[in-house]
Amino acid sequence: MKNIYLPQLGKIKRVQKETSDVKTFTLAPLRGAGFTFFLKEKIKFIPGQFLEISVFGTGEAPFSISSSPTQKDLQISIKDVGSVTSALHNLRKGQVIGLRGPFGNGFPIKDIRGYDILFVGGGIGLAPLRSLINYILDKRKNFERIIILYGAKNPEELVFKDELKGWERRKDVELLVTVDEGDGKWKRNVGVVTTLFEKIKVNPKKAFAFVCGPPVMIPFVIEGLVKIGLKDERIFANLERYMKCGVGKCGHCNIGPKYTCLDGPVFSYKEIKGLSKEF
Amino acid sequence: MRDWILYKEHTFPLIRRLNKHFEIIAPVEGKGGDIVFDPITSEHDVVLDFTNTIMPPKRFFFPQFETLFSWKGKEFTLAPPRGAGLTVPLKTKRRIIFGIRPCDFSGILFLDGYYALAYEDNYYFTRRNNTLFILLGCNEPQEHCFCLSAGTGPFLKRGFDIQLTDLKDRYYVQIGSRKGKELIERYDYFFRPASREEKEENIQTVREAERKFKEEVDFDLVAKKMENEEVPESLWQELAVRCQNCGGCSYVCPTCFCFNLIDRVTGKEEGKRMRTWDSCTFSGYTRMAGGYNPREEKKDRVKRRFYHKLVYEPQQFGMHGCVGCGRCVTTCLGNINMPRVMHEIMK
Ligand SMILES: Cc1cc2nc3c(=O)[nH]c(=O)nc-3n(C[C@H](O)[C@H](O)[C@H](O)COP(=O)(O)OP(=O)(O)OC[C@H]3O[C@@H](n4cnc5c(N)ncnc54)[C@H](O)[C@@H]3O)c2cc1C
Ligand code: SF4
Ligand code: SF4
Ligand code: FES
Numbered sequence: 051m052k053n054i055y056l057p058q059l060g061k062i063k064r065v066q067k068e069t070s071d072v073k074t075f076t077l078a079p080l081r082g083a084g085f086t087f088f089l090k091e092k093i094k095f096i097p098g099q100f101l102e103i104s105v106f107g108t109g110e111a112p113f114s115i116s117s118s119p120t121q122k123d124l125q126i127s128i129k130d131v132g133s134v135t136s137a138l139h140n141l142r143k144g145q146v147i148g149l150r151g152p153f154g155n156g157f158p159i160k161d162i163r164g165y166d167i168l169f170v171g172g173g174i175g176l177a178p179l180r181s182l183i184n185y186i187l188d189k190r191k192n193f194e195r196i197i198i199l200y201g202a203k204n205p206e207e208l209v210f211k212d213e214l215k216g217w218e219r220r221k222d223v224e225l226l227v228t229v230d231e232g233d234g235k236w237k238r239n240v241g242v243v244t245t246l247f248e249k250i251k252v253n254p255k256k257a258f259a260f261v262c263g264p265p266v267m268i269p270f271v272i273e274g275l276v277k278i279g280l281k282d283e284r285i286f287a288n289l290e291r292y293m294k295c296g297v298g299k300c301g302h303c304n305i306g307p308k309y310t311c312l313d314g315p316v317f318s319y320k321e322i323k324g325l326s327k328e329f
Numbered sequence: 330m331r332d333w334i335l336y337k338e339h340t341f342p343l344i345r346r347l348n349k350h351f352e353i354i355a356p357v358e359g360k361g362g363d364i365v366f367d368p369i370t371s372e373h374d375v376v377l378d379f380t381n382t383i384m385p386p387k388r389f390f391f392p393q394f395e396t397l398f399s400w401k402g403k404e405f406t407l408a409p410p411r412g413a414g415l416t417v418p419l420k421t422k423r424r425i426i427f428g429i430r431p432c433d434f435s436g437i438l439f440l441d442g443y444y445a446l447a448y449e450d451n452y453y454f455t456r457r458n459n460t461l462f463i464l465l466g467c468n469e470p471q472e473h474c475f476c477l478s479a480g481t482g483p484f485l486k487r488g489f490d491i492q493l494t495d496l497k498d499r500y501y502v503q504i505g506s507r508k509g510k511e512l513i514e515r516y517d518y519f520f521r522p523a524s525r526e527e528k529e530e531n532i533q534t535v536r537e538a539e540r541k542f543k544e545e546v547d548f549d550l551v552a553k554k555m556e557n558e559e560v561p562e563s564l565w566q567e568l569a570v571r572c573q574n575c576g577g578c579s580y581v582c583p584t585c586f587c588f589n590l591i592d593r594v595t596g597k598e599e600g601k602r603m604r605t606w607d608s609c610t611f612s613g614y615t616r617m618a619g620g621y622n623p624r625e626e627k628k629d630r631v632k633r634r635f636y637h638k639l640v641y642e643p644q645q646f647g648m649h650g651c652v653g654c655g656r657c658v659t660t661c662l663g664n665i666n667m668p669r670v671m672h673e674i675m676k
Contacts, residue, residue, distance in 0.1 A: 059415070106602075
């Protein structure tokens with residue numbers, strides 16, 4: 051029987067500062083060629099899946115994989131909010147972490163081929179979406195339009211700034227960025243992410259939408275998408291719950307009869323609608 | 330399978346024999362005079378005329394505090410890494426739980442189902458698979474017992490290794506598994522085959538016990554009303570006022586499985602990851618980064634507990650999250666308890 055609580059040892063290969071409180075960490079196995087992942091398929095993990103990362107002595111917390119399985123590097127992007135996250139922020143290149151996973155369902159990558167894909171992200175919520183965006187960009191011809199709506203509190207809080215520039219330059223990506231509060235230099239949209247909906251035209255029959263951001267943002271974005279005419283089963287949101295085990299045992303992540311760590315973290319609006327007002 | 334008889338005067342000699350090869354966990358008198366499950370040192374510790382123990386034997390499979398692994402060495406603070414690693418302390422002896430009640434054993438069957446969903450919990454199953462269960466059915470249900478309504482007692486039809494029925498000077502012995510059969514065969518000199526009259530006596534004893542229940546609830550009706558949202562929010566509101574957030578109901582419950590994971594630093598470059606019991610009635614149970622808490626209100630947490638046990642778990646894997654042991658009745662300071670809530674819903 052596999053020990054589902056025992057992490058594999060890994061180390062920090064690179065640290066990249068994104069904002070004043072967000073860093074992206076590239077992870078590598080402590081020894082040997084690669085991490086042994088639970089998935090047996092050709093792909094290492096599915097975008098949208100998460101890892102349980104340990105800082106031994108402080109604890110363990112779940113983080114979405116922010117890199118794409120089509121890329122060589124395994125990355126997580128972390129906002130410093132508490133004990134484990136700040137311990138991670140204090141780690142330097144070469145230091146040791148523990149890793150379990152990947153866990154969770156991930157995005158429905160098989161169902162979305164041939165469609166327009168609309169991403170709506172808020173703050174650090176761009177992390178899991180980035181995994182899917184880069185996955186799609188590496189298989190660009192399998193998809194139609196790619197629209198990314200991204201919002202943050204202020205220009206400094208935008209994550210993956212270099213990558214955003216890269217996406218902006220591409221003709222086959224429509225990227226719109228907004229901030230709640232601009233500064234002197236900010237020339238783009240000011241307002242919450244839903245204000246970007248007016249600026250795009252989406253054919254709801256041809257589109258799938260993926261939403262990730264702070265809990266307060268999600269209901270408003272879903273409402274906007276429903277208004278545009280997207281069907282409930284084409285709208286997906288990443289739900290964040292307090293998680294401990296990541297493998298459907300500790301109970302913490304439950305929403306109604308669902309376990310966010312097993313049945314999620316990616317849920318269609320059709321699924322969450324029925325889960326009472328809890329989400 | 331053939332049924333057997335064990336004379337009561339042979340019970341202690343049998344336990345002494347078994348204790349040579351197994352760790353025996355049985356009801357014993359604890360320090361405060363309560364009857365508790367504990368490993369025995371001698372067969373004379375065993376108390377078999379008990380009603381039920383204050384805690385179910387859940388902790389022998391899912392301990393209240395448990396080390397999942399420990400670490401040691403420079404590896405965790407410095408590069409480059411060398412040598413050290415993680416050690417898992419999981420070791421178990423072959424064990425027998427002697428005298429477990431059918432409701433509590435049903436709690437184990439429940440955990441078997443839950444801990445095998447999606448991923449197997451290796452800590453639980455390593456202990457579980459190393460344990461043989463000898464059940465003692467209940468001739469005298471207690472005031473708050475409602476296992477009959479839950480379908481988990483006072484005697485079981487299957488699932489156990491061995492089940493004993495008290496026939497005054499003898500035990501009627503039923504075998505329910507290969508492990509149970511092998512044990513009886515190995516110690517066959519303690520047993521003799523049951524006669525036809527004894528078989529009948531056993532059936533009568535079971536019937537009589539079933540007639541003694543004072544508490545009766547309708548699980549299906551309650552689940553249906555809850556699913557159809559026919560339960561007024563005012564009920565949860567009223568219960569919330571009484572709930573003291575103590576978590577006692579989860580700790581005494583044979584089926585509650587929730588836990589927390591924490592790290593303990595035990596020395597320089599040394600520490601361990603532990604898991605400890607947790608409860609959905611605690612406000613920190615769902616609180617997330619940034620302070621957002623999907624079940625901030627006590628009402629929602631109390632409601633969660635009952636929905637989880639009565640609606641979600643049957644949906645998820647076909648078993649009620651309540652085995653009718655009645656422990657939460659005597660434990661709750663605010664007098665919130667399973668049968669009472671069920672009666673309120675049934676009204
Ligand atoms: C599936 C999933 C994917 C996630 N992906 C990312 C990501 O890509 N990047 C990122 O920065 N964050 C992500 N998070 C959130 C991240 O897990 C939490 O920020 C982190 O657990 C906080 O841990 P801490 O020890 O630093 O905080 P603590 O010191 O434990 O607590 C600070 C606050 O965080 C709350 N908290 C503690 N543990 C959790 C938890 N497991 N989940 C939510 N809140 C918690 C506490 O109740 C408290 O309010 C994700 C969460 C989930 C469930
Ligand atoms: S809910 Fe109460 S009566 Fe039911 S199994 Fe748990 S402790 Fe026993
Ligand atoms: S969610 Fe609550 S009722 Fe359900 S197992 Fe956990 S502690 Fe028990
Ligand atoms: S995180 Fe433990 S059950 Fe989902």
